[in-house]
Amino acid sequence: MTESAGSVERLWDRTRRSVQAEIIQVAMDLFLRKGFEQTTIDEIVAAAGVSRRSLFRYFGTKEDIVLGGLADEGTRVSAELAKRPDDEDLWTALRSAILAVEDTDADDERTLAVARMMYGNPSLRARSIEKHLRWQSDLVPEVRRRLGPPEETADLRAAAVVASAITCLDVAGEAWTRAGADQPLAVYFTRALDAVHRR
Structure with a gap:
């Protein structure tokens, strides 16, 4: 060129x-x-x-106008995950990578209004979940590398971990919205992750 x-x-x-x-x-x-x-x-x-x-x-x-950039964030999360130390707990690394792409400069009131609209609309909610699931292909290779052997189950384990983290983010977002953003989303996301991997 x-x-x-x-x-x-x-x-x-x-x-x-x-x-x-x-x-x-x-x-x-x-x-x-x-x-x-x-x-x-x-x-x-x-x-x-x-x-x-x-x-x-x-x-x-019309849903893509609201959520169009969501699928692309998977690439950013993957890049953030690759920056985390190799000896860091995987769930801690995933949490940090996902929260690193959160827009900290966003208007909280507007963000909450958009979240209420999304969680209250079935087509937007479904589209949001679909776009989040596209993160699988971005995140699974790095998670697989961090998990290590046994090789025969590496893909399954990596996919399960990523899907769990994405689901935690979704339920955390819904709880954060229901609570009127009384605490940072990171608090809800951490609680959701802890419920999954510390049992």
Whole structure:
């Protein structure tokens, strides 16, 4: 790839991210004001100033506007896990890696409102679980390496550990939302993990 082609590609990527972020912002304002189900695609495209075709070039479904980046976070969690010391307890390493990608600069009130919307909407909840499960392919290789022998059960054990951690994150998020974010999500996530691996 030539330098000029690379520059054009980087410009395109920046433009794409900028448009996506603008659509998400506009759509989320509508969702939180009117409700997810009550907000139509036509209302989103009108408010964002884009065509339906453009919107669906960026987002496959209305649910993806809310949760589109969730599946990609698996790569970030995997990178954070690889940075943890090899001699660290696996569950501690997983907890630290998952919490490292949490957006600490997010507006707590808005985050809670979005969480209430997600946990209160069956299609959003299902899509969230589906996207979280895509973390399996990102995390299993590093967890498998850390678990070590026996080789014949390594894949099964690694998949079970990752699935358990993802489920803990989901139930922690639901409990955090129900409690009105009275404590940091990390507190709920730690309690959920402890319930699974310290028995």
